[in-house]
Amino acid sequence: MWRSVLLATLAVMVASPAQAQVQVTELAAPDAFSTPGRETGLPSELWRGTPVEMARVVLPLLAAKPLSPAASQLARRILATGAPGPEGSTGDEALTGARANALIALGDLAAAALILERSAGVERSAGLSIAAAEVALLTGDMPRACAISEALTAGRGEIYWLRLRAFCQVEAGRVDQAHLTFDLAQTQARDVTFGRLMSARLGGGAPGAASLRNGLDLALSRSLKLDTATAKPAPAVAAALSGQDPAPPVFDVAALDPVIGGLGASVRSGLPPEAGVSALVAAATDADPKTRARLQSAALLLVAFSVVPSGSDRTRLAAFAVPEGKSPAGRNAALAAAAEGRRMGEAALLALWICADAGVSGPGVADRARIVGALARVGLVEDARLFALEGLASLK
Numbered sequence: 001m002w003r004s005v006l007l008a009t010l011a012v013m014v015a016s017p018a019q020a021q022v023q024v025t026e027l028a029a030p031d032a033f034s035t036p037g038r039e040t041g042l043p044s045e046l047w048r049g050t051p052v053e054m055a056r057v058v059l060p061l062l063a064a065k066p067l068s069p070a071a072s073q074l075a076r077r078i079l080a081t082g083a084p085g086p087e088g089s090t091g092d093e094a095l096t097g098a099r100a101n102a103l104i105a106l107g108d109l110a111a112a113a114l115i116l117e118r119s120a121g122v123e124r125s126a127g128l129s130i131a132a133a134e135v136a137l138l139t140g141d142m143p144r145a146c147a148i149s150e151a152l153t154a155g156r157g158e159i160y161w162l163r164l165r166a167f168c169q170v171e172a173g174r175v176d177q178a179h180l181t182f183d184l185a186q187t188q189a190r191d192v193t194f195g196r197l198m199s200a201r202l203g204g205g206a207p208g209a210a211s212l213r214n215g216l217d218l219a220l221s222r223s224l225k226l227d228t229a230t231a232k233p234a235p236a237v238a239a240a241l242s243g244q245d246p247a248p249p250v251f252d253v254a255a256l257d258p259v260i261g262g263l264g265a266s267v268r269s270g271l272p273p274e275a276g277v278s279a280l281v282a283a284a285t286d287a288d289p290k291t292r293a294r295l296q297s298a299a300l301l302l303v304a305f306s307v308v309p310s311g312s313d314r315t316r317l318a319a320f321a322v323p324e325g326k327s328p329a330g331r332n333a334a335l336a337a338a339a340e341g342r343r344m345g346e347a348a349l350l351a352l353w354i355c356a357d358a359g360v361s362g363p364g365v366a367d368r369a370r371i372v373g374a375l376a377r378v379g380l381v382e383d384a385r386l387f388a389l390e391g392l393a394s395l396k
Contacts (some may be wrong), residue, residue, distance in 0.1 A: 031096035035118045037103060037111025038245075043379075044083045047345040052088035052095070059098035061356040063105040068362030069249035071355035071387040072106050072235070076246065076373075077383065078348045079103050080111040086345070093119070097127020104134050107235035107246040112141075122148070126155035142171060145219075152394045157190045163198075164216055170201055171223065176207025178202060193217065194214045198225055212237040218279060249386060251393040256368025259283065260298045264392045267385060271306040278313055285316045296320045296396045297365040304373040305388040306381035325367030332370060341375035347378045351387075362390055 019378065033047055033057075046174040047055075058368035062075050079099050089095055096119050103112040113135050119362055122128045129152050136145035151160055162185035169178035182198050185191075193211045197220040200207035210226035211217040212233035218240065221228055232242060253264030259280060266272040280302065284295035298320060303309055309317060325332075331354060338347040368391045375384035 007350060016026070023129060028087060030091075030118075031085035032092045032118065033081070033083055033085030033089060035115050037080035037108065040081045042077060042081045043344075045088075045344070046078065046081055046083040047086045047146060047342060049302075050086040050342040050346040050349065052086040052092070052234055054346060054349050055086055055089065055237040056095060056098070058353050058356070058367070059095065059102050062102035062352060063098065065353070066360040067106070067355050068358070068360055068390060069251075069382070070351055070390040071362060072246070073248050073386055074109070074380070075102065075352055076106050076108045078345060080105075080108060089122055093121045093125035093126050097129075098132055100131035101134070104131060104138075104236045105234070107239035107374050109135060109196045109236065109239050110113075110245055123151045124153050126152075126158065129155075133160075134236070137164075137219045140219075140222075140291070142168075142219060142239060145215075146171070159185060163191075163194055166198060167201070167220060170198075171374065175202065182318045194220075197221065197224065199355065203255055206323045213273040214240075215240075244380060249390070251386070251389040253389060253392050255396055256392065257265040260295070260392060263298070263302055264389060267302070267305060267388055267392070272302050272308055277302045277307045278310065281309065281313045281316050285319065293322070296322050297395055298392055300369045301364060301372060301388045302390045305384055307377050322365050325364050327363065327370070332367075334375050335370060339377040340387040342378050344378040347374045348380060351375060361394070362387075365391060 014206055034095050059079075062079075066078070067075060079102055085095075085111050096115070100112045100115050100119075101139050103109075103115070112131060115309070116122065116128065116135060119128055122200050129148055132146045133145045136142070136148065144166065144234045149164050152161060155161065162181055166178050166181040167183055169175075169181060179202060182202065186195055193213070194217070196208050197211060201220060201224060207224045207226060210221035210228045210231040211232045212221065212228060214234060214236065218228070221231070228241065235246065239246060245378050253268070255261070256264060263276050263280060266276070277299065280295065281299045284292060284299045287295050300317070300320065304315065331350060335347060335350040335354070338350055351374060354367055354371060358364070358367065363369065368387060372384045372387045372391070375381070375387065
């Protein structure tokens with residue numbers, strides 16, 4: 001029988017190339033943005049022309065800094081979109097991790113989980129591992145979070161993993177090890193809230209109130225049976241507790257004075273009438289000092305969103321006394337260039353960079369008007385609309 005097998009093997013080896021050759025096609029490594037988190041309606045050309053270096057700068061900011069509701073919605077949309085990423089993002093595990101961590105911080109756990117599910121190299125990437133562990137903690141899967149911590153091959157000494165390891169050890173009944181790891185974590189980077197909760201979990205004092213800053217705080221608070229309804233949750237924790245995806249923000253413009261409120265209502269459903277915006281520009285020029293700033297701010301936002309002003313209106317706009325914004329001149333120039341080149345993803349990242357520096361209240365009128373105009377010009381009209389409405393609603 002062995003001779004028959006040998007002859008068959010030799011026959012295959014000497015067969016013609018057409019008979020014996022097997023074609024093997026290597027699949028390209030996925031880039032950091034191709035995996036969709038959910039349907040967003042944005043095009044596959046989203047990241048065309050965007051420099052990957054900009055994504056590497058901005059995405060970590062979106063995970064670390066609070067954003068206004070309009071900025072959060074823009075960030076969730078672009079980061080959840082599955083589209084070919086910027087050139088140079090193929091195989092970039094750190095950038096994939098930054099994308100997932102930003103989505104988690106913004107409360108889009110479902111999108112982050114789907115991206116992580118389809119990402120390779122979780123155990124060798126600190127960013128991907130943190131994102132995966134946070135999703136597990138937020139969804140109550142402690143065994144999964146602890147397994148990720150144990151499997152990690154890079155960055156095991158970082159503070160996030162020391163804190164998680166201490167908690168996993170005490171949950172597993174290894175109290176002495178947990179004490180040592182907890183002490184090491186507090187020595188490396190003292191955290192009063194984590195210290196209070198973890199000390200109580202180790203049997204060393206009263207826990208105090210629940211904390212909901214992140215997945216580990218939530219897991220600790222639940223382990224201590226604290227009332228999570230009394231604490232203010234971060235967006236990621238709020239999404240985990242509610243079990244719902246974040247909804248697009250809604251801004252109330254009904255409380256504004258009739259002139260601004262009426263135009264704001266038209267923005268909600270479409271474009272404001274040119275005649276109405278022109279009348280607002282004229283009114284803002286002649287208004288008394290008490291109302292002038294509000295009317296001029298509203299006029300700038302509405303013009304940026306929808307209207308090419310006439311020559312006389314441009315002259316009036318040029319005389320407005322609305323102060324310049326806080327965004328650096330170079331960033332403003334880059335945003336204008338991205339808008340001119342119709343580079344959608346780049347314009348969005350620059351807008352979010354400005355918003356990350358501005359905080360939860362969002363950018364001032366001058367910076368906001370630039371963002372509204374740039375987003376509208378590159379095709380992110382719905383996001384431009386939200387930024388304009390958010391700005392108008394703040395003029396109460």
